[in-house]
Amino acid sequence: MIGGPLTVSALALVVFGLILAFFGYRLLRFFLAVAGFVCGVMIGYAVLPRLGVHDPQLLLLLALGVGILGALLAFPLLTLGMFLLGAVSGALVAQLLGLQPSTFALLASMVIGGILAVALQRPLLVLLTAFDGSALVWIGIGGLFHPLALHRRFWPGTPMRPIVNISEALFWIFVLVMTLIASGFQLRDTGPHRGRMKRARE
Numbered sequence: 001m002i003g004g005p006l007t008v009s010a011l012a013l014v015v016f017g018l019i020l021a022f023f024g025y026r027l028l029r030f031f032l033a034v035a036g037f038v039c040g041v042m043i044g045y046a047v048l049p050r051l052g053v054h055d056p057q058l059l060l061l062l063a064l065g066v067g068i069l070g071a072l073l074a075f076p077l078l079t080l081g082m083f084l085l086g087a088v089s090g091a092l093v094a095q096l097l098g099l100q101p102s103t104f105a106l107l108a109s110m111v112i113g114g115i116l117a118v119a120l121q122r123p124l125l126v127l128l129t130a131f132d133g134s135a136l137v138w139i140g141i142g143g144l145f146h147p148l149a150l151h152r153r154f155w156p157g158t159p160m161r162p163i164v165n166i167s168e169a170l171f172w173i174f175v176l177v178m179t180l181i182a183s184g185f186q187l188r189d190t191g192p193h194r195g196r197m198k199r200a201r202e
Contacts, residue, residue, distance in 0.1 A: 010143030017136030021182035024129025025122060025190050031129065032074040040070025079118060086117025123187065130182035134175045 024031055044063030053059050090113020094106050 007144060010140045013136050013140030013143060015140075017133040017138075017140055019133070020136065021130045021133025021178065022185050023189075024133060025126045025186050028125065028129075029075055032078060033071040036070035036072070036074030037067040038070075040067035043070070079121070082117045082121050082124075083114040087111070087114040089113045089117065122190065126183050126186040126190070127179070130179045130186060131175065134178035134182060137178065138171060138174055 019027070020031060041063045044066035045059070048059055048062055048066075053062060087110040090109040090111070091106060093113065094109035
């Protein structure tokens, strides 16, 4: 009985993983909204009971509300987070270069680092979506062969089991090779030349 719905779930993971791996950046707003919603719900379930919310229905509604908020804030916060991460990196580089006594040099390094991080946002996100999608494809394929293992992995309160009884090295080979292929496809599909080709056809 458990194999039927879990087989469908495994197939859904494979399809979702393929779309994420090869079209993650093109569908970035959608995937960010999904990620923000999931993270918001998880945070809601983790934090709200500590604030005294124990009624299951109220907890579910509030967690869904936090999830919707996370979905709405995911895209603008991503850009802000990328800028701040670059700014911290710029400050670290400035310190390593011995520029920390100069306030202007430190601030300039932070601004430059933040701008570079936002400018390099596309390749970083392409790599992350390709990797995450590849991992989901592996998990989904494993779930097709071992539905019960998929159930044990994602059902709360059950021990974690390997999705497929194959060496960890094979997992990394599969994921890294697929990540490279999917990243190359995404970079080609979303590169500047795509706009030029589209304008040329028009």
